[in-house]
Amino acid sequence: MQVTETKAEGLKREIEIVVPASDLEARLQTRLHEAKGQAKLKGFRPGKVPMAHLRKMYGRSMMAEIVNQIINETPRSVIAERNERSAMQPEVAMTEDEKDAEKVLNGEKDFVFTLSYETLPAFDLKDTKAIKIERPMVEISDEEVEDQVKRIAENARTYEVKDGAAETGDKVNMAFVGKIDDVPFDGGSSEESSLVLGSNTFIPGFEDQLIGVSAGDEKKVNVTFPDDYSAPHLAGKEAVFDITVKSVSKPGELELNDELAKTMGLESIDRLRTLVREQIESQFGSATRQKVKRQLLDALDKDYDFELPEKLVEAEFNNIWGQVTAELKKNDKSFEDEDTTEEKATAEYRRLAERRVRLGLVLSSIGEGAGVQITDEELQRAVFEQVRQYPGQEQQIYEYFRNSPEAVAALRAPLYEEKVVDHLLATVEVTDKIVTKEELMKDDEDEAGATVAA
Structure with a gap:
């Protein structure tokens, strides 16, 4: 097999691969010999079918299988031998001339095809110890807990x-x-x-x-x-x-007492207060996590600037754009209703796509260097959480994930990202800052997410 690089521009690569007709013929002969001992054809004893007859009967279909096997296996091995990593699945192009294709299947012509792909960019990881993060914290007062308990109790009034x-x-x-x-x-x-x-x-x-x-x-x-x-x-x-x-x-x-709590299936009013406090802490904790993560990703975004695979960015942009336009359609709104234009929105969301891809690559590289792994148990818990959202359809959802590796990969990506963020937060300087509930819950621009394809 002859491998020739025909294009190397930035991250873009194009490789021409030539598999000689003699190699194809050798593979075909091997398959025919394997089939000879198993073939059962009318008029021939088992194992006695002439090779010429076998070739006439099965040669073309076997050669098609050989060609498909080469197409499926070669890209991975060629890219690995070049010490490169493809950003997305390589594109394979071959002759569209029917006569040339027939000659290949008949073993009369070399099989020539081209791989086109973008490599993942190489970049040096930077020291994160200089990153400083302010962790916003809200002190939960007894009065706030009591107000929430009263609101819950209203439903039982x-x-x-x-x-x-x-x-x-x-x-x-x-x-x-x-x-x-x-x-x-x-x-x-x-x-x-x-x-x-x-x-x-x-x-x-x-x-x-x-x-x-x-x-x-x-x-x-x-x-x-x-x-x-x-x-x-x-x-x-x-x-x-x-x-x-x-x-x-x-x-x-409205009496806040144990009897009220028992109508809610709880043993005491103090237990209700404890659960309410935990719920508020969880709500504020999630908001704090998002604020801290946003600061961390902003700091990383400033530290890195490298060429991005165009198709990876395009795929991320299409994903974002599809969500944006679907939401506008759902609410019967236009870009003008959002005080912007389609042109401005396109530029804004393309920058967001670039940010997400860049941060995804950085976090992936950091995670690899730190040995971050997602365990089977963690993936199973993630699948279970998805299943819980569809009561009555549990078996169908389980089957979906069992038969869809890409769906499991989609669950794995955010798990991996969060573990890498945890790793980074243990290495950067984090100081707590007491803030009001309003300050904590104030919405930031939705730019913090990074998609990690690890």
Whole structure:
């Protein structure tokens, strides 16, 4: 087999591979000899089929299998022998001339094909000890825990039907029909609905208009859906709801005690407080982790600047762009609605794709150097977490991951990234900084993610 480099521009490589017809013939003869002892053809005793007849019957199909085997196996071995790593699956190109292809399959012509690929860039890892990270921390007060416990307890509050007008805090049980331009709209009707006045769970202005209603009343409620309403087809629209009040109930006393906790399946109110504190800590802990990770990735991004494989960047951009455009379509919005243009958005998300690819390569290299590994047990836990999200379809999801190596690889990548981040955080300087809840939960630009293809 003859291997010739025909292109080496930056990270781009093109390799011409020539497999002589004599090599193809040798492989074919080996296969024919193996088949001779097993072939059962009418008119011939086992093992006595003439080679010429075997070749006539199976030679062409066997040669096609040989060619496919060469195409499947050669790229990996050629690239490895060159001490290179391909950024993506190499592209294989061969003759499209049917006559030439026939000659190859008949063993009359050398098999020539070309590999095209981009190599992963080589770069030196830099010392991370100089990186300084501020870890934002929120001190959780007893008052905050108690407020959250009270909000949870509200769901267990009892109500007692009363005579008279509804006040703030009362529960109104009603039926309603919502209309836009006097036409009922999907999702705007209910025969049985309850609303606690003052809870602010309905459209702004809806609850205020029910203050003073009594059982048996009929009332028209006029509202305007918010511009950012979750259902795009209703956003900004004026609507009228025809209300029929079935009953009004007053709230019972809200007592934070063990009896209340037991209605939630807990042994005591202190246990409820403990669980609430843990939930808040977990929520804040996730936000802290994201802030710290963002700082770390920002620091790495400033430290590295090297040529990126174009196709890897293009694949990442297409992934991001597909999500962006799908979200716009879902919300019936345009780029102009987001105060930008498609051209500006394209440039912005391409920069994001480049950042993610660069950081992915850096984190992958750091992880390799540190010996970071993802265990089978960790992968199994990740699969289990995915399965839990689809109750009733557990077996189908398990089968999907069992038969889809690429799906398992997609789970492995973020696990690997987080372990590399943990490794780095143990080597950089991290200092804690007490911040408010609002400061911690403030959204940053969604640029922190890095896709690691390890």
